[in-house]
Amino acid sequence: MEQLTIGDYKLTWLRGGVTHPDGGAIFGVVPKPLWSRKYPVNEQNQVETRCDPILVQGNGRTMLIEAGIGNGRFTEKQKRNFGITEESQIEEDLHALGLTTADIDDVLMTHMHYDHAAGLVKHQHGEDVPVFENAVIRTSAEEWAETTNPNIRSANTYWEQNWKPVRSQVETYEETCIPAPGITMKKTGGHSRGMSIITMEQGEETLIHMADNMPTLAHQPVLWVTAYDDYPMDSIAVKQRYMELGYNSRSWFTFYHDCRYRAVQFDEEGGTQQHILGNNGA
Template sequence: MESMQIGRAKLTWLNGGVTHMDGGAMFGVVPKPLWSKKYPVNDKNQIELRTDPILVELDGKRLVIDSGMGNDKLTDKQKRNFGVKEESNIDRSLDELGLTRGDIDYVLMTHLHFDHACGLTMWDGEQLVPTFPHATIYTSETEWDEMRNPNIRSKNTYWEQNWKPVVEHVHTYDKSIEVLPGLQMVHTSGHSDGHSIILFEDEDETFIHMADIMPTHAHQNVLWALAYDDYPVTSVHEKQKWMGFGYERKAWYVFYHDAHYRALKFNENGEVMNSVKRQTYSYED
């Protein structure tokens, strides 16, 4: 597992599974000859997208950013359509760190689409229960409202099985919330109406998790919005705002979906200064 220290925060990437989504949809109106130079694509026009939660250890607390693909939540057809070749192995990842799911204090949900939220609940026999039994789950009020009352389009990604078992654990906010000193969730809209980013500032050290406004390193261009975005123009404006903010501070950008990089640091001109590459490994014995 890859780990890094950013100010007071230690970040470790857990194994949350993988999807393979249509490359055209992931890059919207951008022509394939352009985006395929920046991110590998298979013969089905799919790109590999990890769903790996980020464990943040900060001030004696343990937080998880997004929850992974979970286990046994998708039908065989869904697994095929979404290219889910590997489900979550959160328990194994945490065990290697000497932790369990019960040690997680907070879960920070940037949004609640199935590929981020399936890991919030798990099967206990024939009943779904919270995966992180002692954790408070933070998400924006707008996102939580749509999760429970999806529209004709969003009902395909907001699933009842991912929210009903955790109702008592959810804490919502309007525009932003400071979860711990220096660590904020900021409601941006864009990818979904309730989408949020995560910002951490500790003196001269900063990291930003742009979630699905910039799901991979190949989405750095502020104009490259996803066809999946509910409000693509908002995504563009918010990305422009937060990329400028991060470039000025030489911030680390950390990823949940990127199959090649865990984190990148850019200078004031948007050029890569440093990187943490994803290691390839298997949990098969």
């Protein structure tokens, strides 16, 4: 399990599952000859996207950023369509760290699409129940409103089975939320209308979790957004703002989906200064 320390916080990447969506969808209008130089693609034009939550420990809190895809949450047809080759091993990883799901205080959900939220719920004794039984699940009010009342497009990714069993645990915020000292969830929009970005400030050290507004390192160019983005111009504006901020402060950028990189620190020109590779890194 790869780790990164930012001030008082220790971050550990857990295994939340693997999907293989279409490369054209992940890179939108960017031509394949361009994006395929930066990100691996298979013969079916699928790209590996991990769904790995980040465990955050510090200041008396034990939190998760995102929730993974869970176990037994997809039909066999969905597994084929989404290219799911690995389901969640979060409980095993927590156990290896001396923790259980009951130790999680907060789950910080940047948004509630199925590949981030399916791991909030499990089927047990004939019913769907929360995975993180004691946790407060935090997401923006706007995101929660669409999650529970999706439109004709978003109904394909906001599934009742992923939110209804945990609705009593959800706490929403309008614009910002500070779940622990130095950690801020800020609603920015972009990938979804209620999308949030998570930042961590610890003295001179900073971290930015862009989630699906920059799902992989290959999406570093501000115009490279996914076809799944509901508001692509907002995604571009958010990237412009946070990339400039991150370059100037030499922030770490963390990833939930990248199959090779866990985190990257850029210099002031946007060049890679340091990086943390995952198991598939080269």
